[in-house]
Amino acid sequence: xxxxxxxxxxxxxxxxxxxxxxxxxxxxxxxxxxxxxxxxxxxxxxxxxxxxxxxxxxxxxxxxxxxxxxxxxxxxxxxxxxxxxxxxxxxxxxxxxxxxxxxxxxxxxxxxxxxxxxxxxxxxxxxxxxxxxxxxxxxxxxxxxxxxxxxxxxxxxxxxxxxxxxxxxxxxxxxxxxxxxxxxxxxxxxxxxxxxxxxxxxxxxxxxxxxxxxxxxxxxxxxxxxxxxxxxxxxxxxxxxxxxxxxxxxxxxxxxxxxxxxxxxxxxxxxxxxxxxxxxxxxxxxxxxxxxxxxxxxxxxxxxxxxxxxxxxxxxxxxxxxxxxxxxxxxxxxxxxxxxxxxxxxxxxxxxxxxxxxxxxxxxxxxxxxxxxxxxxxxxxxxxxxxxxxxxxxxxxxxxxxxxxxxxxxxx
Numbered sequence: 001x002x003x004x005x006x007x008x009x010x011x012x013x014x015x016x017x018x019x020x021x022x023x024x025x026x027x028x029x030x031x032x033x034x035x036x037x038x039x040x041x042x043x044x045x046x047x048x049x050x051x052x053x054x055x056x057x058x059x060x061x062x063x064x065x066x067x068x069x070x071x072x073x074x075x076x077x078x079x080x081x082x083x084x085x086x087x088x089x090x091x092x093x094x095x096x097x098x099x100x101x102x103x104x105x106x107x108x109x110x111x112x113x114x115x116x117x118x119x120x121x122x123x124x125x126x127x128x129x130x131x132x133x134x135x136x137x138x139x140x141x142x143x144x145x146x147x148x149x150x151x152x153x154x155x156x157x158x159x160x161x162x163x164x165x166x167x168x169x170x171x172x173x174x175x176x177x178x179x180x181x182x183x184x185x186x187x188x189x190x191x192x193x194x195x196x197x198x199x200x201x202x203x204x205x206x207x208x209x210x211x212x213x214x215x216x217x218x219x220x221x222x223x224x225x226x227x228x229x230x231x232x233x234x235x236x237x238x239x240x241x242x243x244x245x246x247x248x249x250x251x252x253x254x255x256x257x258x259x260x261x262x263x264x265x266x267x268x269x270x271x272x273x274x275x276x277x278x279x280x281x282x283x284x285x286x287x288x289x290x291x292x293x294x295x296x297x298x299x300x301x302x303x304x305x306x307x308x309x310x311x312x313x314x315x316x317x318x319x320x321x322x323x324x325x326x327x328x329x330x331x332x333x334x335x336x337x338x339x340x341x342x343x344x345x346x347x348x349x350x351x352x353x354x355x356x357x358x359x360x361x362x363x364x365x366x367x368x369x370x371x372x373x374x375x376x377x378x379x380x381x382x383x384x385x386x387x388x389x390x391x392x393x394x395x396x397x398x399x400x401x402x403x404x405x406x407x408x409x410x411x412x
Contacts, residue, residue, distance in 0.1 A: 001040075001044055001062070002062075002066070002067050002175075003038075003040055003062055003267070004018050004034060004035075004036055004065050004066075004067065005018075005036055005037045005043070005142055006018050006033065006034075006035055007032040007033065007034055007035070007210055007293075008033050008034075008035045009025035009027065009028060009031070009032055009141065010029050010031045010032070010033050010309070011025060011028045011029075011031070012025060012027055012028040012029055012030065013120055013150065014028075015031065015035065018034065018065065018067075020124070021126045021203065022046025022166035022210070022212065022307045023204055023208040023209060023245075026149070029310060031208070031209055031210065031284075031309045031310070031313070032210035032220065033210060034065040034210060034211060034214055038254070038257050038258070038285060039063065041178070041258060042240045042257075042258055042259070044062075045062060045258065047260070050062075052370075052404040055078070055079030055122070055222075056074065056076055056077060056079045057077055057078035057079075057117060057118075057218040058072060058074060058078075058117075059078075059079070059221070059224050060217075060218060060221045063083070063214055063217065063221070063251075063254060064118060064214055064215065064217075064218075065118065065122070065210075065211045065345035066118065066121050066122070066125070066184055068125050069165055071121050071122035071124040071125050072117075072121050073112070073117055073121045073124060073146055073147075073149050073150045074117055075108075075113065075117070075146065075149055076107055076144065076401070077106050077107055077109035077113035077114055077117045077215075078106070078113075078215075078218050078222065079101060079104030079105070079221070079267060080101050080102050080104070080106060081100075081101045081104070081105055082098045082099070082100050082101075082223060082226040082227070082257060082374070083098060083099045083100075083101060083124040083345070084096065084098055084230050085097045085098065085099055085343055085366050087213045087343075088339065088342075088343060088355075089373075090158055091357075092094060092358055092359050092362055093221045093333060093362045093369050094362060094367065094368075094369060094370075094371050094372070094373050095156075095357070095370050095371060096317075096343075096370065096372045096373070097339070097358070097372075097373050097374075097375065098226075098227075098232070098372075098373070098374045098375070099121055099343070099345060099374075099375050099376075099377050100219070100222075100223065100374055100375070100377065101345060101377050102114075102351075102375045102376060102378050102379075103346075103347055103348065103351045103377050103378055103379040103381075103383075104345065104346070104377075104380055106373075106379045107145060107374060108138075108141045108142045108169065108381060109138075109141070109169075109343050109379060109380035110138035110141070110142065110351070110379040110380070110383065111138070111216070111244060111376070111378040111379070112138045112139045112142035112143075112274050112288045112349075113142050113145075113146070114215040114216050114218055114219075115212045115213055115215035115216050116139065116143055116145075116146045116205060116212065116215070117215055117216070118140040118144055118211055118212050118215040119131065119143070119146070119205040119211060119215075120143075120146035120147060120149065120150045120152070120205070120381045121150075121205040122203075122209075123147075123150065123152060123205070123213045124150055124152075124178070124311055126318075127216040127365045128152065128154060128201075128202070128203035129152055129153060129201075130141050130147075130153045130154065130155060130156045130200075130201070130202045130203065131146070131147040131150075131152050131153070131202070131203050131205045132157075132191075132195055132202035132203065132204060132205060132206070133156055133157070133191075133204070133205045133206035134156075134184075134187050134188045134191035134192070134206045134207060135156055135157070135158050135162075135170075135206070135222050135304060136155045136158065136159060136162060136184045136240070136300055136302075136304075137158060137162045137163055137166030137167070137170075137300065137301060137383065138166060138301055138378075138379055139156075139205075139206070140156035140157075140158050140162075140166060140167070140169075140170040140175065140218055141166055141169040141170045141173065142164060142196065143156055143170075143175065143205050144156060144169070144171075144172075144173035144174060144175035147173075147174075149173070151301035153176075154170075154172075154174065154175040154176070155172070155175065155178070155192070155202060156170050156175045156176070156177055156179065156182070156193075157178045157180055157187055158170075158178070158179055158180065158185050159184050159186070159189065159300075159303075160180065160181050160182070161183070161300060161303075162179065162300065163300060163383060163384045163385075163386065163387070164386065165382060165383055165385050165386070166383055167179065167385075169383075171412040174178070180343070180378060183303060183304075183305065184240070184303050184304045184305075185291075185293060185294070185304055185305040185306045186207065188206075188207055188304075191206060191207075191244050192207065192208065194205075196208075196366065198258075198368060199224070199306070202401045207241070207308075207310065209292070213243045213246075213247050213332055214246060214247065215247075215401045216243060216244050216247035216251075217247045217248065217251035217267075217408045218251065219235075219244065219247070219248040219256070219376070220248050220249075220250075220251025220252040220254070220255060221249060221251055223235070223374055224252075224260070224261060226257055226357050227372075229260065229261070230261065231261050231263055231264055231265045232254065232371075232372045232373060232374045232376070233265060233266065233371035233372050233373065234266050234267075234268060234367055234372075234373045235248060235265050235266075235267055235268065235302070235373075235376065236269075236270055236354040236357055236358055236369050236373065236375045236376065237267070237268070237269060237270070237354065237376045237378075238271075238299075238301075238302060238350055238351060238352075238353045238354060238376065238378050239268055239269040239270065239278055239302065240271075240275075240301060240302045240303070240307065240308040240350075241304060241308075241311060241314070241326075242278050242311050242314025242315070242317075243268050243270055243310050243312055243313065243314065243400065244308055244378075245267050245314045245317050246310070246313040246314045246316070246317045247317070248267065248317075249267050249317035249320070249321055250317075252262035252264050252265060254279055262403065264321060265321065265374075266321045266322050266323045266324075266359075266360065267318055267321040267323035268289060268316050268318070268324050268325060268326070268354075268357070268367075269314060269318060269323075269324075269325040269326075270324050270325070270326055270327070270328060270353045270354050270357030270358075271302055271325070271326075271327050271328075271353070272298075272302045272303070272327065272329075272330070272333065272350075272353065273327035273328060273329050273331075274294065274295030274296060274297045274303075275292065275294055275295070275297055275299075275302055275303045275304055275305060276327040277289050277290060277291055277292045277304075277305065277307060277311060278307060278314055278315055278325055279326060279327045280292065280310045280327075280343075281311070281326040282319075282324075282325040283316055283325065288311075288315075289306075289307055289308075289311035289314075289315055290311050290313055291305050291306035292305050292306075293305065295353075296330075296389040297333070297349075298330050298334065298349040298384075298387060299330075299332050299333055299347070299349045299350040299353060300349070300350065300384070301349075301350035301351075301378075301379060302350045313371045324361060324367075324384060325364050326357045326360050326366075327359050328353050328356045328360065332353075332356035332360075332392065333349050333353055333356070333359075335355075335356050336348070336351060336352035336353055336354070336355035336356045336357075337352045337381075337388075337391075339352075339355050339356075340352050340355060340377065344377060345377060346380055346381035346382070347377050347379065347380065347381055348379040348380060348381050348382075348383040348384045349377035349387065350375065350378065350379055350380040350384075350385060351377045351383075352377060353378070354376060355375055358373060358375055362365075377378070387394065
């Protein structure tokens with residue numbers, strides 16, 4: 001049974017039909033958010049049946065905006081590990097720390113698979129033949145993979161500075177890749193005009209797609225289940241637009257609405273200090289997120305100057321959950337990567353930022369020593385391998401004899 005009730009405008013509040021591929025409110029132009037019949041869900045949701053399904057985002061399909069389950073496009077996304085890290089918890093100074101390994105556990109190596117699987121499914125439902133997106137790299141690879149899985153074509157637009165590994169991954173899946181001169185905010189602006197003001201007939205799987213983001217609610221459902229059907233004290237997400245935070249928070253509110261949890265976690269956002277519009281606006285208590293000039297960062301997936309309405313939703317989630325936000329420097333990002341590596345977790349720069357973000361929030365007293373914390377790691381290290389190769393020493397070749405190897409190994 002499908003419980004999707006419509007698309008609610010986050011600005012004017014009007015509810016629009018969900019049977020058409022709307023991207024923004026036709027009345028006021030604001031973002032749209034899928035809404036559900038929670039009363040029917042309360043009486044119709046069979047938790048025992050749900051928990052017998054395979055561990056993926058589709059375990060929770062009744063809470064996702066899909067009407068025809070036969071159209072579901074999947075590569076096994078979601079169900080990623082929640083790793084307990086007691087040594088790291090003691091080092092940072094919290095009671096318990098878990099790392100949600102979305103980079104290691106998703107098919108294309110990043111969190112984007114949670115949301116793009118939903119977008120590909122909706123593309124099939126609506127009868128599209130081409131999926132398109134703007135991306136700093138991870139979304140491009142994911143759209144290319146899921147379009148291929150669905151039997152569709154894909155077109156992706158990325159900044160020229162996008163790591164080559166991500167561009168190669170998207171191209172390898174068969175996408176038509178456009179490298180655009182400009183940063184992500186520039187690419188996003190051009191892409192939206194191209195897709196929505198032309199007759200290309202592509203399915204926008206990028207910034208304005210209200211169905212796609214719902215896949216990120218699965219963070220809440222999985223963490224709740226993995227922690228023994230309870231909430232942690234705090235969840236930290238890396239953020240560009242911030243929709244992982246906004247949708248994770250929505251997922252937790254849904255669990256509470258359905259009577260499955262009695263308390264909610266507090267959310268936190270971590271951004272690169274040179275691209276931190278949400279952090280700065282939250283700290284100033286601005287009514288809306290104010291764009292920033294931008295700069296340089298190792299965390300290319302977080303290099304967005306203006307998240308627009310997405311950032312406003314993320315900031316609202318922080319305030320509603322009594323959460324917080326923090327920015328980290330490039331040196332702190334590199335430290336986060338090394339700390340995760342010491343736990344056996346291979347992360348790209350953008351996916352690692354929550355570790356040092358957590359350390360800063362503990363030092364400032366904004367997160368307590370008695371808290372149980374989940375840090376989300378969003379992208380695998382292979383996504384930015386050129387940078388990582390520069391951080392390590394590749395050894396010289398050793399003569400292939402026992403004596404030479406024994407000599408080289410002395411002292412280990």
